[in-house]
Structures are given as structure tokens and as C-alpha cells.
Amino acid sequence: MEITVRTFYEEGKELLQLGIEAGEAFLDNPISEISLNRPGLALAGFYQYFAQKRIQVIGLAESSYLKSMTSTERSRQLALMFKKKIPALVVTRNRRAPKDLCALSTRYRIPVLRSGMITGHFMNEATLLIERLTAPxxxxxxxxxxxxxxxxxxxxxxxxxxxxxxxxxxxxxxxxxxxxxxxxxxxxxxxxxxxxxxxxxxxxxxxxxxxxxxxxxxxxxxxxxxxxxxxxxxxxxxxxxxxxxxxxxxxxxxxxxxxxxxxxxxxxxxxxxxxxxxxxxxxxxxxxxxxxxxxxxxxxxxxxxxxxxxxxx
Amino acid sequence: MTGGEIKTVEQEMTIKNRFGIHARPAALIVKTVSQFASDVTISREEMIASGKSIMGLLTLEGYQGAVLKVTAVGPDADEVIAALQDLVESKFFED
Structure with a gap:
């Protein structure tokens, strides 16, 4: 069974401490792979086997890496990932999404969510939730x-x-x-x-x-x-x-x-x-x-x- | 079939299948007997069991070659004896 980002958001709002940062209009994007992905390699420019059908999670490691780049380089790398039509992006630890991320959200019609949880816990809980939501x-x-x-x-x-x-x-x-x-x-x-x-x-x-x-x-x-x-x-x-x-x-x-x-x-x-x-x-x-x-x-x-x-x- | 006169029919049957009357054949005998109105008892030597009791039939120790005496009492005694004879002849669909 396929679910949308909206179902994931609504069912996980409390459990995963979710909020919407940008792209509320695009919540009906389908999640067609029952798993989550941390796009570290993708952000470094490596797109072979990139799990683009999964929700992408930006944790501490990913955001530190993004911060280490110049803003032009960061926008370029993020745009590459958004172009892959990922279902949604989640930033953990309640960090606000940077402005350029919000702009990309609108441009590529991909919602950006925020979670109050630390990344490890979020990955576990969110995977279980998606599995539960998609189980026959x-x-x-x-x-x-x-x-x-x-x-x-x-x-x-x-x-x-x-x-x-x-x-x-x-x-x-x-x-x-x-x-x-x-x-x-x-x-x-x-x-x-x-x-x-x-x-x-x-x-x-x-x-x-x-x-x-x-x-x-x-x-x-x-x-x-x-x-x-x-x-x-x-x-x-x-x-x-x-x-x-x-x-x-x-x-x-x-x-x-x-x-x-x-x-x-x-x-x-x-x-x-x-x-x-x-x-x-x-x-x-x-x-x-x-x-x-x-x-x-x-x-x-x-x-x-x-x-x-x-x-x- | 039912409503006829009560008859008593007795017949000896020799077990033909290799493993004799173990659980599956016993269950088949019970199933067959239950489709008729007559009462059936089956005995071997001094041991006797109701045709509707799986556990009873198992205690008869009906090995291959053993001779069982089957007694049916009721309006369709002939039919139930014939059905049981068929079952024994067909080796309980086993061998």
C-alpha cells in the first residue's frame, strides 16, 4: 500500500514531533519506498543507488556538512537532490530549515518537515510508523x-x-x-x-x-x-x-x-x-x-x- | 434406509493395509459409521470397541492380517457393514 507524506505527517505529528517548515501544499506526494534515507553521499555529489523514493533525513552530520560548504555550493548540492523528486525532506533536532531549503521546497514542490527528535530515534520511530501505515x-x-x-x-x-x-x-x-x-x-x-x-x-x-x-x-x-x-x-x-x-x-x-x-x-x-x-x-x-x-x-x-x-x- | 426393521449383521474382516488400524483409519471408520443409523461395535479377541470411538478402536491393535469382528445393529445394518468392508478392502486408501 502506498501512502502520502500527508498521512505520514498526520499520523506521526505527535509521535515524531513533526512540524511543517515549507511546502505544505505538496503534502500529497507519495512515499513509494517504505524506508528512510540519510542523504550524506548524495550531498557529497554521489548519486549512484540514491534512494530517491524515500523520505530524506537531514541529521546533525548532514547539516554540519552542508554548513561547511559555501552557500552557492550548498544550494547547488541541495538542488541536485530535490531534482530527484524525493517525497519529502525532514530536518531533525528541531533545527529550522535554512532559507535556501525553503526556496527549493517551493521550486521543486517537495515539502520540508522538522522533527523535535534526535536523528537516531527519529529514524527508528519513523521507519516503524511507515511500516505500520503501509502494512496490509x-x-x-x-x-x-x-x-x-x-x-x-x-x-x-x-x-x-x-x-x-x-x-x-x-x-x-x-x-x-x-x-x-x-x-x-x-x-x-x-x-x-x-x-x-x-x-x-x-x-x-x-x-x-x-x-x-x-x-x-x-x-x-x-x-x-x-x-x-x-x-x-x-x-x-x-x-x-x-x-x-x-x-x-x-x-x-x-x-x-x-x-x-x-x-x-x-x-x-x-x-x-x-x-x-x-x-x-x-x-x-x-x-x-x-x-x-x-x-x-x-x-x-x-x-x-x-x-x-x-x-x- | 431408516424406519426399516432392526437387523443384526455380523461379519469378519481382515485388515489389509500395512500399518493397520492407526489413528487415520480409526478416524475413517468413525466417519463412516456416523453416516448410518445403526450401532456398530468392533471386536478382536476379547477386546471390544464402539465404531464411533477413535480411542476405543485404537486399543483393538488391528495390525495387518488381524481379523476384526464387526457387528451392526439397526435399520441399515447391511449398508454400514458393506461400507466398512469397502473401507477395509480399499486399505483405508493407504497402501
Whole structure:
């Protein structure tokens, strides 16, 4: 996903202590590379492999170098960089941008921002922010809970008992992340992070009760802002076709953002303690993540025994 | 199929697949039995298990060559026996 300098500015205004020095009209420039660049080499005139699609950051080193030049030389070097159509330039440590920089901003239609942070911290925080802003994300129907560090998304048709299951899990000491609508975001090549929509965070809707505020009723530990997605539990009404893989030997997965997430389908029959079953599923997932697959291990043991019997018979 | 008279059908089946009744074949037996109305019990020597219990079936130790006695009681006893016989003959789709 591509973002504009405006999104970066607005989302990072407080976090990165950003201000606009010049070129407010050009904030809609796209940032097409998810990273930042310190243009030291470019300012020295070396433009091979110059990362021109990234936001350029002028830190203490760059600005000291610029100061060491004559003003004509400095303008010339800066103009060379602006000509590359960089998305934006950021000056750190709250230093005011020199006048010639502002003139270049207008001329080449590139915004110049200022940050109150020191360069190292700014680079780290800004990179994380851009990654977060450009990460693929989606909203889906489902209730997200954290069970002993295992993030479980509970899915199923309306009225099947997702929220009730979550409520029972909270009572067993686990935490709610999102009720009914869960936001999934690809965090890295290996992880998907689940959270709730800001506006409904900490709330649940329980049929017959209405809307409740979870931490007021169950304490602060009953909620989490986000958690990793480790397991999807799909609730479905019990029927005759539920005898698919009773052994647990054929694991199912669902593709989410190109990652395979373990998927369990739980038939819901009257009187079944769903919360308890989901908790055990989370424990079992944890065990699998540690490299122990109980179904597989028992099967190996059985096969060894049966093969021995066949031979000695 | 349903609503017919209750019948009892008994048949011996010899396990053909190499690894015998391990977890996957046991799950297949349960899946098959669940599609019928009749009750099924499976026994070998003095051991006996319900056709709907994976853990029970595993305790029968049905190795290749073992003979299982399958008993079905219900309106579709013939059909479930035939379906189980097919499953055993097809070596649980394994070998």
C-alpha cells in the first residue's frame, strides 16, 4: 500500500514531533519506498543507488556538512537532490530549515518537515510508523482473545456464541482483544497482529444485556490492545458432517496475507463448554508451536506397535 | 434406509493395509459409521470397541492380517457393514 507524506505527517505529528517548515501544499506526494534515507553521499555529489523514493533525513552530520560548504555550493548540492523528486525532506533536532531549503521546497514542490527528535530515534520511530501505515490490513467478523499468549480468532455465524465464549474465557482469566470486529495487520513476514477498532475498544455486545465495558466489570487484565494471530477457531452448528478428521492428524490452515494460520473447526452442540474447548485448543497450539504434535506422536507409537505385531505374528 | 426393521449383521474382516488400524483409519471408520443409523461395535479377541470411538478402536491393535469382528445393529445394518468392508478392502486408501 502506498501512502502520502500527508498521512505520514498526520499520523506521526505527535509521535515524531513533526512540524511543517515549507511546502505544505505538496503534502500529497507519495512515499513509494517504505524506508528512510540519510542523504550524506548524495550531498557529497554521489548519486549512484540514491534512494530517491524515500523520505530524506537531514541529521546533525548532514547539516554540519552542508554548513561547511559555501552557500552557492550548498544550494547547488541541495538542488541536485530535490531534482530527484524525493517525497519529502525532514530536518531533525528541531533545527529550522535554512532559507535556501525553503526556496527549493517551493521550486521543486517537495515539502520540508522538522522533527523535535534526535536523528537516531527519529529514524527508528519513523521507519516503524511507515511500516505500520503501509502494512496490509483488513477487518473481519470475529472475536479476538488472548489465551495465555496464544492469539485466537473466534469466527462463526451470528448468534452462535462467539461473544459468550469470549466472556467465559475472560472469566477464566484470559484477555479480550476485540469483540465482533477484528482488525488484522501484517506485521512482518512472520506475524499477523490483531487488534480492535479504536472506537469500540474495551466494549462488548452481549445479546440480552446490551453493550458492556469489559475492564470495568472484569478488571484491567481482561483486555489487551493487540496480540499475535496464532489460531483461528471457526464455530459451526453441529451436524452429521462433523466427523471430518476426528483424529487431529490433518491440520487445516487458512491463508491470511500469504501466511498459513492454523484453523480449527468446532461443532457447537447444546451443552458443550466452548470456552473450555477453545482454551484447550490454545494450549494444544502452544504445544505444537513447541514442536510437540500429540496426534502425530500417538500415531507414530501406534504404527510402530502394529508393525511389530504384524511381523511377529 | 431408516424406519426399516432392526437387523443384526455380523461379519469378519481382515485388515489389509500395512500399518493397520492407526489413528487415520480409526478416524475413517468413525466417519463412516456416523453416516448410518445403526450401532456398530468392533471386536478382536476379547477386546471390544464402539465404531464411533477413535480411542476405543485404537486399543483393538488391528495390525495387518488381524481379523476384526464387526457387528451392526439397526435399520441399515447391511449398508454400514458393506461400507466398512469397502473401507477395509480399499486399505483405508493407504497402501
Amino acid at each position: 490490513s483488513m477487518r473481519l467478523h470475529g472475536t479476538m482473545v488472548d489465551i495465555m499468549g496464544v492469539g485466537v480468532l473466534i469466527e462463526g455465524p451470528p448468534g452462535i456464541g462467539k461473544s459468550e465464549a469470549a466472556l467465559a474465557l475472560i472469566e477464566r482469566g484470559h484477555s479480550l482483544v476485540a469483540d465482533d470486529i477484528t482488525v488484522l495487520r501484517k506485521d512482518s513476514d512472520r506475524a499477523i497482529v490483531a487488534s480492535s477498532v479504536e472506537v469500540t475498544r474495551y466494549h462488548m455486545e452481549i445479546r440480552g444485556l446490551g453493550i458492556i465495558h469489559v475492564p470495568s466489570l472484569f478488571g484491567v487484565a481482561s483486555m489487551r490492545r493487540d496480540t499475535k494471530l496464532d489460531l483461528i477457531v471457526r464455530l459451526k452448528r453441529a451436524s452429521v458432517d462433523d466427523e471430518n478428521d476426528r483424529s487431529g492428524l490433518t491440520p487445516s490452515f487458512r491463508e491470511v496475507f500469504g501466511l498459513s494460520v492454523p484453523l480449527l473447526t468446532l461443532p457447537v452442540a447444546a451443552g458443550r463448554d466452548l470456552a473450555h474447548v477453545i482454551e484447550v485448543a490454545a494450549r494444544n497450539q502452544k504445544l505444537k508451536d513447541l514442536g510437540h504434535d500429540a496426534a502425530k506422536e500417538l500415531d507414530e507409537k501406534l504404527i510402530a506397535m502394529l508393525t511389530r505385531k504384524r511381523q511377529t505374528r
